Amino acid sequence: MTAPDEAEGELARLRAQNAMLDDQLKVLVRTEQRLFGSQRALDRELLRARALADLALASSPQDTLDGVVRRAMALLASLFRVDRVVVVSREGGADDLLVWTGEGAPARAAALPALLGWLAAPQGPAVWPTSGDPPERLRALFSLVEGLGEHAAPDPSASLAALVAPGESDAVGVFAWRTTRMRALFLAESLSPAHDPFLQLVADYLRRAVEGARLAAALERRRRELAEANDRLTASLSSLREAQEALVQAQKMEAVGRLAGGVAHDFNNMLAIILGSASIALRRVGPEGALREELETIREAAQRSADLTRQLLTVARKQASAPRVMDLNAALAARRNLIVRLLGDGVDLAFDVAEVLFSVEVDPTQLDQIVTNLAVNAHDATEGAGRVLVRTANRRFEDTEAMRAAGARPGDYAELAFSDDGCGMDAPTLARAFDPFFTTKPEGKGTGLGLATVYGIVKQGGGFLEVESAPGAGTTFHVYLPRAGAPRA
Amino acid sequence: MDELERAARRTFAPRLPVGDRRDPAAARSAVGARLRAGVGHSVLRDPVAAGRQAAQGAIAALGGGSADFALVFATEGYAHEALLGAIADALPGARLSGCSAEGVIAGARSHEREHAVAVLAVRSAAVAFRPFLVESYGRDPAATGRAIAAACADPAVGPLAAVVVLPDGLRGDAGALLDALEGALPGSVPIVGGAAADAWRYERTQQFLDRRVASDAVAGFAIHGEVGVRIGVSHGCAPIGLERVITRADRGWVEEIDGRPAWQVFREYLDAEPDHLDPEGVVYLALASTVEGPAGSRTLVVRTPSELDPERGALFFAGGGLDAGVAVRLMRRDAALVRESARACAEDLAVAAGHAAPSLVLQFDCAGRGRLLFGERTDATILDPLRSALGTDVPWIGFQTFGEIAPVGGRARYHNYTVVFCALYEPPR
Incomplete structure (x- = not known):
């Protein structure tokens, strides 16, 4: 073998070695990407687990539905740095929705058919426009938010990701957020419950919060109804007692009046005789006659008695009156x-x-x-x-x-x-x-x-x-x- | 580890004190007045409310009073005209410059979200900030560069200390822009900046001048006066394999590397060999061209592809310069290197400045190095160590860019996957 041949051979050997090393390098580089991806996923899981734990720890029996929803909205917004979080809940199978869009109290809105259909038959998370055709349900959600006077620019390049959490009863939570297309891409994996149970956990948490709040509201309503019924019963009893007392009093007065009236009537007749006799006797004895003073006393006493008798007749409501x-x-x-x-x-x-x-x-x-x-x-x-x-x-x-x-x-x-x-x-x-x-x-x-x-x-x-x-x-x-x-x- | 790899792993911060580059200390001592700066921000959704809040925050941080100049970075969720109007109303008399961003950096926090605005307000009797806006950048980047140089020529306001450029990150050849600008500027004035970005949609970026909003333009400002300027550049990529050569290229499109379709070369190193260039892919692999530095040293300028032509298997690199015959290295991003090299770069800057606190720091950071890489830990991982090195109280503003601009090897370069710091120093009284 000549020297050039040897050099050629060495070159070929080096090229082959180089190609092999390059292949190994590719494997290493890909492995590094995978490791980095795993690390990121792990970080994300950790962060979300911590966020979920914070959410759970922040819960208290005094929580209102509004408080729970707001906490969950803040958590989702912070974790995904999204532009908007919307929570929708349907109440008691009605077509009215309770919609949390931002600050302030939730708004009531009539749901569009597409949205109602979605709520009735949840189809899992959706990301648009990365997941095919823009679903009508997402557009319905947009319309709903805009209908409430909230700015939701219908930018065709804006994306919307949403998730429905089916409830055992009518309680349904919907979360949606709008973001740019690229960020939606980053979110795509997170939005699949198969890959990432986090959102499903938050969804379940919210759904239970909605159900819990609804149950609490129903209990409170029932408690109020019972309390009102109790108040009505107490008032009725009190009224009855007063009525009874009034009846007893009226009957007593009636009885006394009748008795007094009866006595007074006979007594009045006798007093009329006494008064008449006293007057006759006074006329007969003359102004200077003996016993005149005694007769005067008899007449005055009889007159007072007659007055009393009139009063008695008044009590007995038997006195003649001229109204x-x-x-x-x-x-x-x-x-x-x-x-x-x-x-x-x-x-x-x-x-x-x-x-x-x-x-x-x-x-x-x-x-x-x-x-x-x-x-x-x-x-x-x-x-x-x-x-x-x-x-x-x-x-x-x-x-x-x-x-x-x-x-x-x-x-x-x-x-x-x-x-x-x-x-x-x-x-x-x-x-x-x-x-x-x-x-x-x-x-x-x-x-x-x-x-x-x-x-x-x-x-x-x-x-x-x-x-x-x-x-x-x-x-x-x-x-x-x-x-x-x-x-x- | 060869010299090239060491260079890539270290920071390579050109120390460019300006005013008198031969004796920066002397130049700084000439400055008599203070340069006051304050940064405010807002994440409110309403553009008017957000603009007002950020501007008022900046003025409050400035210590009250008025501002001569304001720098505005804002993400794409806003109606930018309304935003600028609110800022201009809140800062009467101040000239405005800035651009759209993937995210904004204000003080200790970065905000990569739909609605975020950062405002820097400055006031100084000795340092003048002169904003400019040159349009039709894509059609003729070289003419744009010359127009910027002409706009910066104003000897009446003192020596030109630096030029900050904020070009459209989706249009134009930044290489041609910088070559023309550098060639037309007097002496060796450092050029820094970042390319305007959107929220990863690659559709439209915007450039600001006062109340005006433009696209396909270069915004920016000239810094005149006796002020120390120090610039640091750091990437976080490590070379893979041997040197390669671009064998076919056309106006920013790198079609072949070593005689093979460029995308095929890239794809082989990406996990699961994807069919499209997703954000992870954009920032995982890069190309780096070798640049000769002072005293024969060599360093790397990192560039990332922003678009794929699946038909040709070609990759588009905004900024130009990657032509046929250029030797390149395939680079992979390294999160640890990103963190360490940025921290080392900031520390080098602090040491070079004798640990003097800068009057303000501008940060131009690649959009791919923030949340995409570090997720929720971006601020703790990247921003906190940098601020620790240069001063936690220093007014600090920046944005996540689609390309960074800073001098390397003695010339202004367009980079990707890089962080650029520009610190302004007031000399001791």
Whole structure:
């Protein structure tokens, strides 16, 4: 072999060796790429696992759906550095969607058919335009976001990646983000649940959050309904109790009134004989006759007894009355001096009357009795030193159990209220306040027929009474007289 | 490891103090006034709100008052006219320059997202920033270079310290641009910059001047005055195999390497031999041409392909210069090398400056070196070590580019897969 041949051979050997080394180099370079890819994937997994852990750790029983969704949106935006994250949830099979697009409260929007179809039959993640034709469902999502007034430039080169998380019930979460084409390419692998379960985990997390929030909302709704039902029941019971008390009181008053009325009727007849006989006897004995003084005493006592009897008849609503339509404000103004006199100088009297007041139909004499008795009561309660407010107002009452039980009918009433800041009444006193012959005044100071008389007059006129009082907190009597001309029950 | 590989692994930072390149210290001592700079940013979606927020942040960082000049980098999600209008309104009297970006760098954070804007505001009585915008770059890059040189010739505002160029990253021959610009500039004025980018769509990039937005243009600004300029360049690639030769090329398209279709050569080294040039492929393999440096040293200028013609198996390299007959090395990116060489480059810069804190730093970083490579750890891996070396309080602005521009071997070069720093120093009073 010649020297050139040897050199040629050496060159060929070196070329072959070089080619072999180059092949080995290719393998090494490819292996390095693969290792780098694995490292990146590992980094990504680690990062996402950490993010998922953070998401889970940040959860608390006090979480609202909005809070959970916002946290998940922030996580997705931060991990993928995407332009937009949208979360959509469908509620209870309805066509309305709850859409989270950015800051602020989620918006409600009517879903487009393509989107509803997608929600009904999830097809896994989609990336556009890298995954073939632009799916109509993604365009629908775009339209939805734009329809909410959010900027979502329909740039044909913009991409949208989305994922639907099917729920066991109606709860469905959809996440979508818009990015550039190249970034969508980088995301493509991440968006496949087969390659990367991360998104599916976030999707499941969101879906459960949606379901949980919905369940919590349903429970809260049920709790509220039960609480409301309970409140209604309590109110009904209370109303029933009041009605029962009013009924008992009305029956008691009725019974007492009937008894008093019956007695008073016979008693009145006998008093008429005594009075008549006393008058005849007085005429016969003459002005200077013996026993005249005794006869005068008999006649006066009989007269007082007759007055009492009239009151009893009023309580029993058997007193003849002559009602006429009047303006209660004017009537009160006319009786102002009477009230002042009855209250005494030590009591400050104030009036607060309605500008326009319903007319009422009442016997003026009986109105005198009402005003007189309430004024005397106020004077006694304040012990002649305090404040009294006389108020009038228009009132409308609905048909309630308590109204019916109290024998009152629904409708319009003129209210006359007497308020004092006196000693007030305890509950047992209040319960008997309208009983005939019940009095807290010292022996011989009261007949116990004042409030019973007021009660009788008001009832006789188709009205009703309320009283508010507590020891040391004063008393207010509310007298409700029916509006004149209103149909009687 | 041969000399070439060592050169590739080290930083190769040309130290170019400007003003008086023979004695930078003397030049710096002539500067009397302070150069004040502040950086602000925003990731708001609304262009007006984002522009206002970033500009106000920059002014606040500047210490309040007004600005003479503002540099704006913004990603593609914005309506850029509205964005610039808001910035101009917030910085009355300031001239504006800038471009679109794949991502922006503002202070300690990079923001590679659809909506991000970084604004640098500067004020100085001694240093003037004169912006320019030259259009129709693609049609005649050499004429564009000469027009830029003419725009920079303004002796009334002091000596020309540096020229920052921000060309369209998708059009034009950056090599021809830089050759013409360098040839037309007086003396040896350093040229740095980055190519405007979009969000990896390779469709349209934009260049800014005041309120104007242009495409197929070169934006930028001249820095006039007594200021120290130091530039560092670092890539993170390692050569694979032996030297190869481009055997067929046509206007930026490298058709054959060693007589074989260029894509076929590339593809054999890519995992799973892909059918298309995806982003991973764009940034995994590169070509590097050898450049002669001072004292016979050699270094590598890295270039990455941006487009594939599957019919011809040809790869397109924006920026020109890769012609038939040029010797190249196939390069692979190395994440550890990216990190280490950038850190070493910044440290070299700091040492060369006597650890003086720069008044501001401009960073032009390849779009393929950020999130694509380091994911969520980009800032911690790349930006933090750089700022540690040069000063964490230094006003710092930059963007993720489609190409970087910096001097290597004594001449302005267009690179890929590189980071370029440009630090401006105020001399001691």
